[in-house]
Amino acid sequence: MRALRPIVAPILALIAYLSVAAATPLWNTALAAAFPGETRILYPDATPLGLVVQHLELVLISSAISITVGLALGIFITRRAGVAFHDVVSDLTNLGQTFPPVAVFTLAVPLLGFGLRPTVVALALYGILPVLRNTVAGLKGVPPEVLESADGVGMRPVQRLLRVELPLAAPVIVAGIRVSVVVNVATATIGAIAGAGGFGAPIINGLVNLAPAVTLEGALLAAGLALVLDALLGGVERALTGGRPPAV
Amino acid sequence: MISIRNVSKSYEGAGAAAVRDLSFDVPAGEVVVLIGPSGCGKSTTMRMVNRLVEPDAGTITIDGRDVREYRPEQLRRHIGYAIQGVGLFPHWTVAQNVAVVPGLLGWERERVTERTAELLELVGLEPGGYGRKYPHELSGGEAQRVGVARALAADPPVLLMDEPFGAVDPLTRDRLHAEFRAIQDRLKKTVLFVTHDMDEAVTLGDRIVVMRDGMLVQQDTPERVLAYPADAFVASFVGAERALKRLSLAPVTEALDPPGLARACDCSVGSTASLREALARILELGVPAIDVHDEHGARIGTVSVESIVERFKRPLT
Numbered sequence: 001m002r003a004l005r006p007i008v009a010p011i012l013a014l015i016a017y018l019s020v021a022a023a024t025p026l027w028n029t030a031l032a033a034a035f036p037g038e039t040r041i042l043y044p045d046a047t048p049l050g051l052v053v054q055h056l057e058l059v060l061i062s063s064a065i066s067i068t069v070g071l072a073l074g075i076f077i078t079r080r081a082g083v084a085f086h087d088v089v090s091d092l093t094n095l096g097q098t099f100p101p102v103a104v105f106t107l108a109v110p111l112l113g114f115g116l117r118p119t120v121v122a123l124a125l126y127g128i129l130p131v132l133r134n135t136v137a138g139l140k141g142v143p144p145e146v147l148e149s150a151d152g153v154g155m156r157p158v159q160r161l162l163r164v165e166l167p168l169a170a171p172v173i174v175a176g177i178r179v180s181v182v183v184n185v186a187t188a189t190i191g192a193i194a195g196a197g198g199f200g201a202p203i204i205n206g207l208v209n210l211a212p213a214v215t216l217e218g219a220l221l222a223a224g225l226a227l228v229l230d231a232l233l234g235g236v237e238r239a240l241t242g243g244r245p246p247a248v
Numbered sequence: 249m250i251s252i253r254n255v256s257k258s259y260e261g262a263g264a265a266a267v268r269d270l271s272f273d274v275p276a277g278e279v280v281v282l283i284g285p286s287g288c289g290k291s292t293t294m295r296m297v298n299r300l301v302e303p304d305a306g307t308i309t310i311d312g313r314d315v316r317e318y319r320p321e322q323l324r325r326h327i328g329y330a331i332q333g334v335g336l337f338p339h340w341t342v343a344q345n346v347a348v349v350p351g352l353l354g355w356e357r358e359r360v361t362e363r364t365a366e367l368l369e370l371v372g373l374e375p376g377g378y379g380r381k382y383p384h385e386l387s388g389g390e391a392q393r394v395g396v397a398r399a400l401a402a403d404p405p406v407l408l409m410d411e412p413f414g415a416v417d418p419l420t421r422d423r424l425h426a427e428f429r430a431i432q433d434r435l436k437k438t439v440l441f442v443t444h445d446m447d448e449a450v451t452l453g454d455r456i457v458v459m460r461d462g463m464l465v466q467q468d469t470p471e472r473v474l475a476y477p478a479d480a481f482v483a484s485f486v487g488a489e490r491a492l493k494r495l496s497l498a499p500v501t502e503a504l505d506p507p508g509l510a511r512a513c514d515c516s517v518g519s520t521a522s523l524r525e526a527l528a529r530i531l532e533l534g535v536p537a538i539d540v541h542d543e544h545g546a547r548i549g550t551v552s553v554e555s556i557v558e559r560f561k562r563p564l565t
Contacts, residue, residue: 145333151300152331152408153349153398154324167339 007235010228017228021221022049031213040211043202043218051221055198058188059225062120063181066127070180071173073128074135075161090136093129101126101187105194119191126187127180134176138169170240178233185226189218199225250274250297250406250440255306257292257462266292268462270306276405277436281453283443285485289462290442294408297440298327310406325352328399328437330412334391336383342368342394343379349402367397372427389420396428400435407439413448425451446486450474450493458482471497472564491560495524500540503559504549507539516541519548523559526551 024047031041076082077089108118142165150160192200199222206215251273258265267289274280282290295301299320308315336345343364350360365375371393413424449456450470457467466478474490477483500521516539517526537552
């Protein structure tokens with residue numbers, strides 16, 4: 001249980017964030033006070049908590065895909081069978097990262113239609129690189145004599161991966177996941193232009209209707225979620241490192 | 249017995265072969281030390297025994313069975329393996345590290361726990377205190393003891409050791425050597441030991457195999473390698489002090505003159521001392537000879553500078 005201590009505070013922060021988001025009257029009062037004279041205070045089509053649910057849906061689905069693909073690719077190109085693909089995969093994901101996400105959305109819409117799907121695809125593609133890069137760095141950072149020992153005691157390749165390599169690389173991999181998810185929370189706001197909802201919706205709505213309070217509502221919710229998720233994954237990172245010094 | 253026959257290995261891109269037509273045996277229950285300068289192919293040779301490296305040609309058998317008949321993982325679980333960097337798993341406790349091979353072999357939990365404690369005891373680490381520690385909490389010497397315990401965990405008949413006592417200070421190293429010899433005298437494992445240090449080879453080996461450029465240059469007992477180096481390379485490798493190293497291998501009883509009527513001097517050494525210790529006493533005291541006594545304190549003879557010189561003139565068998 002002691003190992004879980006680093007994630008207690010972030011979980012409390014997450015609960016606090018959700019409670020505040022659920023208090024719609026609080027938002028109304030606070031934003032009305034901040035923008036006296038404004039008629040449009042809150043985003044009309046969804047409550048703050050409703051926006052959080054929409055946004056989390058985007059982030060969780062796309063990040064789950066990013067993490068799965070990034071981990072799998074990272075493991076594959078560090079195995080003997082996949083070494084040949086190492087450079088190609090790295091180049092492709094680096095290239096993907098240089099492509100502006102707005103352009104990805106615009107290109108994805110004709111193929112996948114409006115709404116959740118093109119947004120999730122674009123965000124997932126965008127989030128692969130940090131996970132992949134850190135998976136490769138973490139696995140390559142496992143000391144060679146530890147790998148030689150794992151082989152020398154007679155572990156099968158899968159046993160070596162699951163019992164030695166991934167546990168030792170885990171803190172570095174989680175750091176990559178953290179970057180990927182936090183960037184994803186911000187990038188997902190662009191999904192609103194494809195009609196995916198989320199915090200982008202009030203931001204764009206406020207922009208179009210010259211209603212700064214509405215934009216601020218979306219921005220505050222987005223920043224809060226990014227901070228909370230960052231703290232949570234940072235806690236996981238520390239829990240994995242435990243009392244021992246990092247191996248890499 | 250490990251038997252290596254006409255084994256060759258080249259690495260892609262490397263100019264010369266790493267190992268060329270190498271043949272030698274490691275007799276059951278003996279320690280054979282493979283020695284040579286770095287890059288001579290000694291580690292490659294060792295790693296071919298547990299198939300971490302596959303030879304291009306030749307065969308390696310253990311107790312008559314070709315190592316290629318086993319699945320590599322199965323083979324390795326029955327061969328103890330200790331290496332220079334030790335390579336303890338940093339995220340596991342000492343006890344978990346020692347228990348890894350029994351775990352892979354599917355031993356029952358109680359048997360593993362019992363065996364782990366027994367092994368930590370054997371290498372001189374108190375199981376209660378050390379079992380729960382993590383590798384980063386150990387000193388260099390302690391880590392190497394754990395490495396040896398891990399190699400011995402499943403009681404393999406064969407051990408492969410690649411400079412397992414490499415990265416520690418000379419004092420700790422001497423102690424680890426003495427302990428290893430004591431453990432080996434009890435367990436009688438078949439050990440292939442790799443080092444580049446002639447002192448270590450002479451201390452630990454029952455036989456020494458000297459390698460250079462992937463080929464065998466000489467194989468013999470430590471004393472004969474010191475006394476009769478096969479060529480100028482071996483002679484320079486064993487060093488200019490090889491006669492002094494031989495002194496530490498020979499017990500005083502091999503250069504004993506019968507006890508004279510008079511005592512040689514008012515001093516003596518035990519019959520288990522080496523000629524090196526006897527000579528040191530002679531030099532210290534500035535006398536031509538000293539007495540040797542047995543474990544009961546009875547005088548059994550004398551050792552003199554002359555008798556040592558005579559002993560060195562006798563051909564070795």
